[in-house]
Amino acid sequence: MDRRTLLAVGPVLMNTAPALLKGATEKQGYSWAEIDKMLARGDVRGKLTRADLPTPALILDLDAFESNVDKMTKHARANNRALRPHGKTHKTPEIAKALIRAGAVGACAAKVSEAEVFAKNGVSGLLVTTAVIGKYKIERAVTLATAHRETIFSVDNAQNVRDLNDAAGAAKIKMNVMIDLLVGGRTGIKSGDPALGLAQLIASQPNLRLAGIQAYAGGASHTVGFEARKQASLAAMLPAVETRRMIEKAGIECKLLSGGSTGTYNIDSGIDGITELQPGSFMFMDVDYNRIGGQDGPVYRDFKNSLSVLTTVVSKPSDETAIVDGGLKAFSTDKPFPPQAKSIEGIGFSWGGDEHGRLNLAKASAAVNLGDRLEFIIPHCDPSVNLYDRMYCVRGDQVEAVWKVAARGMSQ
Numbered sequence: 464m465d466r467r468t469l470l471a472v473g474p475v476l477m478n479t480a481p482a483l484l485k486g487a488t489e490k491q492g493y494s495w496a497e498i499d500k501m502l503a504r505g506d507v508r509g510k511l512t513r514a515d516l517p518t519p520a521l522i523l524d525l526d527a528f529e530s531n532v533d534k535m536t537k538h539a540r541a542n543n544r545a546l547r548p549h550g551k552t553h554k555t556p557e558i559a560k561a562l563i564r565a566g567a568v569g570a571c572a573a574k575v576s577e578a579e580v581f582a583k584n585g586v587s588g589l590l591v592t593t594a595v596i597g598k599y600k601i602e603r604a605v606t607l608a609t610a611h612r613e614t615i616f617s618v619d620n621a622q623n624v625r626d627l628n629d630a631a632g633a634a635k636i637k638m639n640v641m642i643d644l645l646v647g648g649r650t651g652i653k654s655g656d657p658a659l660g661l662a663q664l665i666a667s668q669p670n671l672r673l674a675g676i677q678a679y680a681g682g683a684s685h686t687v688g689f690e691a692r693k694q695a696s697l698a699a700m701l702p703a704v705e706t707r708r709m710i711e712k713a714g715i716e717c718k719l720l721s722g723g724s725t726g727t728y729n730i731d732s733g734i735d736g737i738t739e740l741q742p743g744s745f746m747f748m749d750v751d752y753n754r755i756g757g758q759d760g761p762v763y764r765d766f767k768n769s770l771s772v773l774t775t776v777v778s779k780p781s782d783e784t785a786i787v788d789g790g791l792k793a794f795s796t797d798k799p800f801p802p803q804a805k806s807i808e809g810i811g812f813s814w815g816g817d818e819h820g821r822l823n824l825a826k827a828s829a830a831v832n833l834g835d836r837l838e839f840i841i842p843h844c845d846p847s848v849n850l851y852d853r854m855y856c857v858r859g860d861q862v863e864a865v866w867k868v869a870a871r872g873m874s875q
């Protein structure tokens with residue numbers, strides 16, 4: 464089959480089974496050099512299809528992604544909350560900018576190096592959600608704040624507050640800081656008096672401005688069952704709301720209370736005093752989030768699975784076993800469950816080593832053969848995205864754009 468015939472047949476195959484492409488051989492599609500040239504020119508629209516992509520490849524289904532963005536932005540607007548989605552999930556400036564175009568006030572970044580990449584690529588309204596500790600990182604934070612004055616940095620420690628104040632003073636700037644509250648059992652200062660004390664210290668520093676409170680309840684976000692999740696989020700977030708009241712009562716402005724997640728967005732948006740939501744995974748979703756259950760049943764379907772990894776069957780050792788070219792280096796492996804085949808039911812996946820996945824086809828609902836391409840929903844989106852240089856954005860069978868995961872590896 465030549466390329467022209469394949470293009471004609473491709474959409475038909477995709478309509479029946481969008482995540483399974485049958486039997487590509489080396490005679491079909493573009494050569495590596497041709498694809499690389501197109502990528503370098505950003506010239507893929509109307510030219511590349513899923514069948515052309517070298518695997519394993521990170522795939523973003525644009526229809527599903529746009530539907531997720533639309534749902535979350537509408538929800539925030541309807542509930543009168545700002546939206547500052549977390550960029551640690553996507554690490555991709557194009558996505559941060561798409562979210563801002565849709566109404567987000569900016570983007571969260573987990574680390575200074577991630578924020579630097581976003582800022583360099585035109586993303587404004589950054590909140591760095593992890594404390595900046597040590598001379599080297601403080602120096603980078605001050606440089607970032609000098610160029611992007613609105614950037615906010617999280618703090619949970621008195622010495623760190625003094626260090627930031629000194630560094631900001633030396634650079635002759637005023638830095639915005641947010642108190643990171645301990646509400647999810649990870650980082651942060653305790654709610655109530657300890658946080659009030661830190662707010663008073665910040666207010667006394669000439670080179671710092673208190674922007675508000677950052678409260679991320681990671682434990683609540685993945686609590687299974689909507690009612691249990693609601694109780695967990697209320698228990699975590701109400702002390703944060705009360706702490707904000709205490710700080711304001713003490714005469715210190717504390718404008719923002721930023722928190723929430725994909726699992727709790729529709730719980731936190733109903734809590735008075737939370738001013739903005741910072742969910743991340745909603746735009747992609749993953750197996751982990753599908754498991755937490757929604758208001759209407761055991762599968763969490765508020766958002767669509769827009770992200771997947773496309774693989775190729777590279778070996779078929781027996782009728783009931785196939786090997787794909789996606790293994791430990793193609794998916795994050797931090798969860799106790801494997802990737803999930805997208806369009807064929809009953810496929811079992813187990814790790815086949817660094818480069819391979821082993822498929823058990825005994826109960827597969829369709830035949831799988833050498834050269835077939837299979838898409839998998841990712842167990843955990845954030846660390847998996849961090850494994851890829853680019854994501855291929857598809858609409859149906861066509862690749863519409865290729866976005867650079869520019870902050871990939873920026874974990875400093």
Ligand SMILES: Cc1ncc(COP(=O)(O)O)c(C=O)c1O
Binds near residue numbers: 571684723725
């Ligand atoms: C500080 C902070 N805020 C928000 C989020 C977003 O959470 P989710 O991806 O569950 O929506 C995360 C995720 O780890 C986080 O660390």
